[in-house]
Amino acid sequence: MKTKKITLLAVLMALCVVGRLVFVYIPNVQPVSAIIIISSFFMGPVFGIILATGSAILTNLFLGTGIWTVFQILAWAFIGIVSGLLGKAFPNMKIIVIAIFGALFGYLYGLIVSLNILVVTDYFWAYYLAGLPFDTYHAIGNVAFILLLYPFLKKLLLDYKKQNYD
Template sequence: MNQRIYRLTLLAMLITIAVVGRLAMQYIPSVQPVTAIIIISGYLLGPSAGIIIGVATVYLTNLSLGMGIWTIWQMIAWGSIGLFAGIIGRFQWKKEKKILIIFSFFAAYYYGLILNSSMFVYTDKFIPFLLSSLPFDTYHAIGNVIFVSILYPILKKALKRTNNKLQ
């Protein structure tokens, strides 16, 4: 029972860090640590943790930033990024930080693709949204690379200590 409470508390703390990071960085378009935190957490804690952190972060931040038709698509995008990161984490990598940096770069464009696909559902237009979002997706990708580079060693050390306590 204590392990479940400990894991739930850990997830709540990671969600809180992601929420605070997104709200603090909201004035810089498409640059926030959320994707990096989801990727690192999913990679180190597993697919379910990545999904939970992704979906909960969207819900909690959008309570402040505004809910809309995009909310469910953001949940799908960030939740699936957490899932994919968790699947990548199931394998042994020699240069895991490099793998996560590459994944985080492409995850930004994947996130943009999901959100642009949602606009196709509602407006029947895709290419204009895709083209207009490319600069913002690029900012997101560059931000992801920076945040993963900075946060991965810190979170890996903290979560390694935590995983030892969980086992």
């Protein structure tokens, strides 16, 4: 991997960390998922996996780590893979469609992260259903952050690709 790509990943991870820390007091509303969705859409699934893993580990150094970190990595990596594949299959997808996927990914993220409760207890469905309001906050936050960050990140990532792949 080239230094410029590592630098781009580092900047995006830093944006995820700062964004998550700034919004820590609003439950499940943070820009990490949106940044992973948009970045993976333009840069591909492998980029999304790396961004997801680094962002989860780095943010949890500040917010606390545990078994849920593994499930956050799995959830965000899966979202990065799907977003990257969507970007390859439908490169001209409209922002509103990406935002709708962002809302769906908010619920998918909640489902995957809730699986960590199976390590501790058998009350998965009670835990998951109690968390649905927070998944809704995440879904709404994803839509808002995608609509807000998409123009900026699209320009950044397309400029990077133009300078480094042409």
